Structure formats: structure tokens, C-alpha cells
Amino acid sequence: MAYKPQINIIAVVDVIGALSGGTLHNGNLCLVDNAGEESTGQGTAHLRTAVRPGQVVQWSALAVDLQTPVEIRSITFLGEDGVATPATRTSAEGDGDKLDLAHWAGVVPPSLPSGTPFKYRLELQMYEGRYSVLHVDSPALIGV
Amino acid sequence: MTSETDNGGARRPIAITAVVDCVGALATGTVHGNLYFYDTNKAGGSQGFGTEQLRTRVRSGDQVLWSVLALECEAYTAIDGIDIDHELCEPERRVYPGTDVAYWIGTVKKDIPGDTYYQVRFRLGSRDEPIVTTLSPSLVG
Amino acid sequence: MAQQLAIIVLVDIGNALEANSLRDNVYLFDNMKLHGSDGQGTGDLVTAIHGAYWRDGSQATEQVLNWLPYSLGSLPPTVPRGYESERALQSDARALEELDALTAKPDATDPAADLNEIRKAVGTRVKTTRRTKGRLSGQKVIDLTGEIVTDTSAGTYSYPAPVITDIYGQAVDEKIMYPAEYGSPDLVTDGWYWSATVDSSRPGTYSYSMRIQLHRLVQRGSEALWEPVNLTCESALRVTSEPKVNGFTGSGMGLLPLDPYPSSAQGAEYFQPGPQQPGPQQPGSQQSGVQQSGLVEEER
Numbered sequence: 001m002a003y004k005p006q007i008n009i010i011a012v013v014d015v016i017g018a019l020s021g022g023t024l025h026n027g028n029l030c031l032v033d034n035a036g037e038e039s040t041g042q043g044t045a046h047l048r049t050a051v052r053p054g055q056v057v058q059w060s061a062l063a064v065d066l067q068t069p070v071e072i073r074s075i076t077f078l079g080e081d082g083v084a085t086p087a088t089r090t091s092a093e094g095d096g097d098k099l100d101l102a103h104w105a106g107v108v109p110p111s112l113p114s115g116t117p118f119k120y121r122l123e124l125q126m127y128e129g130r131y132s133v134l135h136v137d138s139p140a141l142i143g144v
Numbered sequence: 145m146t147s148e149t150d151n152g153g154a155r156r157p158i159a160i161t162a163v164v165d166c167v168g169a170l171a172t173g174t175v176h177g178n179l180y181f182y183d184t185n186k187a188g189g190s191q192g193f194g195t196e197q198l199r200t201r202v203r204s205g206d207q208v209l210w211s212v213l214a215l216e217c218e219a220y221t222a223i224d225g226i227d228i229d230h231e232l233c234e235p236e237r238r239v240y241p242g243t244d245v246a247y248w249i250g251t252v253k254k255d256i257p258g259d260t261y262y263q264v265r266f267r268l269g270s271r272d273e274p275i276v277t278t279l280s281p282s283l284v285g
Numbered sequence: 286m287a288q289q290l291a292i293i294v295l296v297d298i299g300n301a302l303e304a305n306s307l308r309d310n311v312y313l314f315d316n317m318k319l320h321g322s323d324g325q326g327t328g329d330l331v332t333a334i335h336g337a338y339w340r341d342g343s344q345a346t347e348q349v350l351n352w353l354p355y356s357l358g359s360l361p362p363t364v365p366r367g368y369e370s371e372r373a374l375q376s377d378a379r380a381l382e383e384l385d386a387l388t389a390k391p392d393a394t395d396p397a398a399d400l401n402e403i404r405k406a407v408g409t410r411v412k413t414t415r416r417t418k419g420r421l422s423g424q425k426v427i428d429l430t431g432e433i434v435t436d437t438s439a440g441t442y443s444y445p446a447p448v449i450t451d452i453y454g455q456a457v458d459e460k461i462m463y464p465a466e467y468g469s470p471d472l473v474t475d476g477w478y479w480s481a482t483v484d485s486s487r488p489g490t491y492s493y494s495m496r497i498q499l500h501r502l503v504q505r506g507s508e509a510l511w512e513p514v515n516l517t518c519e520s521a522l523r524v525t526s527e528p529k530v531n532g533f534t535g536s537g538m539g540l541l542p543l544d545p546y547p548s549s550a551q552g553a554e555y556f557q558p559g560p561q562q563p564g565p566q567q568p569g570s571q572q573s574g575v576q577q578s579g580l581v582e583e584e585r
Contacts, residue, residue: 016219019170020269057541065218066289067316067351068167072532077543100320100346101337102532106541118543128319129172141543156299156440157429159358163295163314163326180326182312184358186300194312194326209429211361215293215314217353240431242371245363249430 006056009033009049009139013061015068015126024124024134031122031139038144045136048117050144051108057141058105061124071099073125073133077118099125114143157207157249159184160200160281164212166219166268169275175266176278189284196279204255208283210235210248212266221266223248224274228262232283256285290350291316292332292520294495297357298444302501307518311497312357321523328518336485336526340537345529348483350462354447354497360431362446373425376408376433408433426502426509437502437509445511448498449479456491456522460484485526492521 010032018028024045031047033039038050051057063070123135160183168178181198183190189201202208214221226235226248235250261280268275293314301310313330315322321333337345355362383402408425426434428441452464464481495518500511531538 015167016170016216016269019167020271056538065216067216067218067291069316069319075532077541098527100335101527101530103345103529103538104532105538106531106533107538109540109543112543127167127171129168131173132171141541159429161295161357163293163312165314165316165318167316168318180312180314182295182297182357184297184299186297187303213293213295213355213361215291215316217291217362238430240360240364240368242375243364243368243431245361247361247430 003052003055004034004036006058007033007035007049007051009047009057009059011059011061011070011072011122011124012064013070013124013126014064015070016065018124018134019126019131022131022134024136029124029136041139046138048140048142051112051141052144053108053110053112055108056105057108058103059122060104063126068126070124070126072102072104073099073123074121075104076121076123078121078137108141108143112143117142155206156184157209158188158200158202160198160208160210162210162212162223162264162266163215164221164266164268165215166221167216169266169268170271173275174278175275179277181281191284192281196277196281198281199259199284200281202252202256202283202285204252206252208233208235208250208252210264219269221268222246224265224267226250226262226264228283229260232256232260252283256283259284290332290334290348292330292350292352294352294354294447294449294497294518295357296354296447296497296499298447298499299358301516302499302514305514305516307497307516311518313520321525323523331490331521331523334483334485334522334524336483336488336524337529338486338526339529344484344486346485348485350464350481350483352449352452352479352495354449356444356446358429359443359446360427360429364431368427368431372427372431372433373408376425408435437504442502444502445500449495450498450515451496452479452481452493453496454493454519456493459487459491461487461489461491461522461524462493483522483524485524488524488526490521490523492519494519 012030012032014028018024021028029045030043031045032042033047033049035050039048041047049057059072059075061070061072117140119137119140121135121137122139123133125133160181163180163182164175165178169175172178176196179196180194181196182193183198183200185201186193190199192198200208210223210226212221212223223246228235232254233250233252235248237246237248239246259282261282263280264277265274295312296307297310301307304310309328311328312326313328314325315330315332317333318325320335322331324330334348336348339345360368426437426442428434429443434442456462457464462481462483464479466477467480468477497516497518499514499516501514503510503512530536533539533542
């Protein structure tokens with residue numbers, strides 16, 4: 001059976017809702033992918049995307065209200081204790097006005113064990129300012 | 145059409161419009177840098193157009209009408225209150241008949257010598273607490 | 286991902302009609318301040334268009350511009366654009382009811398006064414010139430509080446919203462943007478709006494002009510007419526374009542860094558609490574699983 005060469009994960013964000021409440025929960029973030037029925041949590045912040053070695057996974061962010069800005073600031077895979085590591089800090093980070101140039105995509109490693117969820121921190125930037133960055137630690141990739 | 149008609153008939157109300165960058169204000173927690181005031185009395189001597197410190201020239205008897213305009217048309221933005229010396233003006237909230245769109249309106253009660261500063265409280269998005277102006281606009285006699 | 290860019294054109298209609306010019310009577314805004322737009326809230330806006338391209342040189346983003354003309358000292362745009370017509374119908378209905386009541390009155394002591402009340406309720410219905418027929422025709426003149434105006438000479442009426450009738454000039458001639466007027470079910474824009482797609486592959490600053498139609502209320506005999514007045518104003522687009530970069534690697538695409546502990550030898554240092562999430566917690570971030578890592582922008 002042939003598998004899709006690329007999986008797309010889209011973060012759909014209610015920017016005004018998220019900034020108003022200071023949270024990406026409460027329905028302000030919907031994650032969806034096109035990985036098929038093996039993924040779980042479609043439309044929630046707890047999306048578990050089913051992936052296979054060799055597949056490309058690509059993330060993008062989209063504002064519900066189209067005219068408000070939202071960009072992915074970072075994606076950081078979490079250790080078993082849920083701590084983000086400095087190993088995956090990115091070059092795109094820290095340059096708020098250049099975040100739109102970042103293309104968040106990578107290849108699933110061949111050594112991926114099946115059945116183990118890899119949680120990641122998805123950090124989103126909405127406009128600029130002290131309340132503009134919010135993140136969730138709830139989504140994951142899972143090998144199938 | 146001049147606004148200086150003093151024939152005892154109704155004078156054109158002075159409309160003050162607050163343009164709010166709702167997303168910018170929510171992201172920074174302040175309307176400072178995200179707020180632009182304008183009014184319709186430039187010919188009468190108002191100053192500070194496009195700033196947070198608009199100085200609106202008024203005379204006793206003028207009607208002043210405040211409304212808000214959001215840069216993002218989907219964003220809920222409203223005036224929650226106007227804090228101004230009630231000896232001069234008591235703005236009250238009204239809605240356009242048949243809609244839920246509100247404006248604030250008040251009559252200037254007397255001629256004033258200099259600037260009377262006031263604060264505007266804004267409701268933005270679904271945020272619980274209103275955000276108050278940092279710099280103050282004023283009515284000027 | 287297609288980004289919707291909005292350009293707001295706020296017109297001081299009263300002053301513009303008086304001066305017969307939009308100079309100093311138009312204020313422009315966009316939602317691209319973050320990307321370097323200049324002159325927000327002034328007549329000299331330069332809109333920043335942040336383009337991006339892939340390694341093979343192809344355009345990586347689609348930018349869509351939308352123009353929204355608003356008026357200073359008119360009914361706010363959140364009031365439905367058909368509002369003048371709706372209020373006209375309401376006032377007609379009220380007048381008919383009052384006429385019924387008047388004819389039913391057995392002892393009309395002062396019919397003239399009663400009729401005068403009805404005349405006030407009916408207000409002034411606007412005729413239009415042939416060119417604008419349909420849009421404003423049959424509406425009534427209402428004031429800034431949504432009430433029907435009976436005496437238009439007092440000048441308390443609200444102007445109809447400005448209408449963009451053309452977008453042209455350098456940016457269009459040089460095929461940087463492709464503007465057109467579109468229909469929309471969105472009543473905020475009266476069902477019509479100007480929109481353009483942008484070719485972000487040719488960096489530079491390009492000017493463009495907008496033709497804007499305002500309406501002046503004129504009294505011709507017993508008739509009130511909204512007479513169209515066409516004025517123009519200028520603005521500009523500043524197009525930049527930069528290459529897309531992979532967020533994980535900073536260059537090309539690689540393996541996903543799924544394993545935060547690449548080797549047991551290095552493992553220990555990764556267990557140290559990372560200094561990379563410094564900011565003090567923001568108020569209101571107690572929700573489980575969500576923390577705000579704000580302040581980073583400020584500290585830079």
C-alpha cells in the first residue's frame with residue numbers, strides 16, 4: 001500500500017479569541033492533518049498525527065479571521081518529562097517580522113518506533129508584544 | 145455646508161472616531177501605539193489628528209458623538225465608558241435604532257478656557273477587562 | 286498561505302467636499318505594520334508587502350489586498366449598509382399608522398399640527414442623478430444617530446459611505462498588482478469591494494491611485510439629491526522578497542528532530558532546566574498545559 005509522501009498539519013487559530021483569553025485552549029486552536037483515520041484528536045489542540053518513516057511532515061498556521069497575523073514561532077519536540085530542549089532551538093526564532101519566511105517541514109526519521117507518541121511544543125506568535133506568544137504542549141506525532 | 149451656522153437651528157454634531165488596532169492592543173495589553181483619534185471639526189480648529197492626544201475644539205452647546213472603528217473588521221471593539229468632568233459633558237451610551245451598534249453622545253455644557261482631558265475605556269475582542277487610554281485626548285474651548 | 290491584507294481608507298467627507306480635494310482629508314491604515322508599513326493613520330501610507338520565494342525561485346506566498354473605504358462622521362461601518370433604506374421603510378410605516386390614527390380621530394382639533402408630526406416622521410427622501418440610481422435612490426437622509434432628518438439645511442445629516450470606483454497607476458501599469466471589484470455576501474462592504482493579488486517577485490516601491498466617489502447633498506427645488514463628487518488620492522506598495530528557510534534547520538529540509546536526546550553522552554546536559562524559557566509568567570496563564578512565554582520581544 002502506498003502512503004502519502006507528505007503529511008500537512010494546519011494550525012487554525014482564532015487570534016482575537018486567543019489573545020483576549022491568553023490561551024490557545026478553549027477552542028482557540030484547532031489542529032487538523034491529512035494523515036487519515038489513524039490520526040486522533042482532529043480539530044482539537046490534542047491532535048496526534050500518524051506518521052511513517054520517510055514521510056515529510058509540514059506545519060502551517062492560518063488565522064480564522066484571515067486578516068490577523070499568526071506565524072509559527074517554534075516547534076520543539078519534548079522529552080519524556082515534557083521539558084523542551086535547547087537542541088531544537090531554531091534560527092528563525094527571535095526575529096518576529098521574519099517568522100513568515102520559516103518553512104516548518106522535515107522528514108520522519110527511518111528509526112521511528114511505532115506506537116510511541118512524540119509530543120511537541122507548538123509556539124505561535126500573533127502580532128508583536130508581551131502577550132503575543134502562546135504555546136501548547138499537547139499535540140504529538142505517533143509512528144504507525 | 146458649513147458647521148458654523150449659528151441660526152439657532154441644529155448644529156452639525158462633532159463626531160470623534162477612535163480607530164483601534166484591536167490585535168495590536170490585545171498583543172501588547174495597551175492601546176498605546178494602537179489607537180488613532182480623529183474628529184470632524186478640523187475646520188473649527190481641532191488638532192492632533194491620528195494621534196492618541198486629539199484636541200477637539202468645542203463650544204458650549206455642541207453635541208459630541210464618540211464612536212469606534214476597528215482595523216480588523218471582524219474584531220469586536222466598543223467604547224465601554226468615557227471618563228470626563230461631568231461639569232463639562234456627560235456622555236451617555238446609545239444604540240442605533242434597530243441595531244446593537246453603540247455610540248456615546250453628550251452636549252458641551254459650557255465654554256471652557258483650556259484643555260479638559262478625558263479617558264476612554266475600550267472593550268476589545270472577548271477580553272474580560274476593558275483597556276483604558278494611556279495618553280489622554282481632550283476637549284478644548 | 287494566502288495572507289489577507291486590508292487597507293482602510295478613512296475619509297473626512299465634510300472637509301473633502303468643502304475643499305474639493307482628498308488631500309489632508311484621507312487617512313490610510315493597513316494591517317502590515319509588523320512588516321514595516323509606514324505612515325499608519327496618515328495620508329502617506331506605504332504598505333509593506335512581504336514576499337517570499339522557494340529555493341527554485343518560485344513565489345512562496347500569495348498576498349491578497351482588500352480596500353475598505355470608511356467615513357469619518359458618518360454612521361459607523363458596523364451599522365448595516367442598507368440601514369438608510371431600512372430606516373426609510375420604518376419611518377414610512379410609522380407615518381401610515383399615524384395617518385390611519387388621524388383619519389380615525391372623531392374630533393381632530395388641530396389637523397395641521399398632526400400632519401406636521403407626520404411630515405417630520407416621513408423625512409426627506411433622496412433622489413439621485415441617473416449615474417448613481419439604484420444605490421442611494423429612495424433612501425432617506427438620516428443623521429449621525431440614525432434618526433430621520435427633516436430639515437437638510439441644518440447639515441446634521443450623515444454622508445453616505447465613500448465608494449472606490451477605480452484603482453490604477455504605476456503598481457497596476459507595471460503589473461505588480463491586479464485589482465478588480467468583486468461581489469461579496471458581506472454586508473459590511475455593501476456587497477462590493479476592491480481586491481487585488483500581488484506579484485511579490487519584483488521588489489521596489491510602486492505608487493497607485495484610488496478614485497473615490499463621495500456624495501454631496503444638494504437641494505434642487507423641493508427635491509434633495511445626492512450628487513456624486515469624484516476625487517482621487519494616492520498611496521504606495523513597498524514590495525520586498527526573501528527566501529524561505531526551513532524552521533528546524535535554518536537552511537534546507539532535514540530529518541525531524543524527534544529525539545531530544547540524540548546520544549546518551551550528551552543526554553545529561555539536556556536535562557538541565559533550559560534557560561531558553563525565561564520570561565516571568567504572565568497573569569492569566571494558569572491554564573494547565575499552557576504557559577505564555579512572552580516578554581521575549583520586549584527584552585530584545
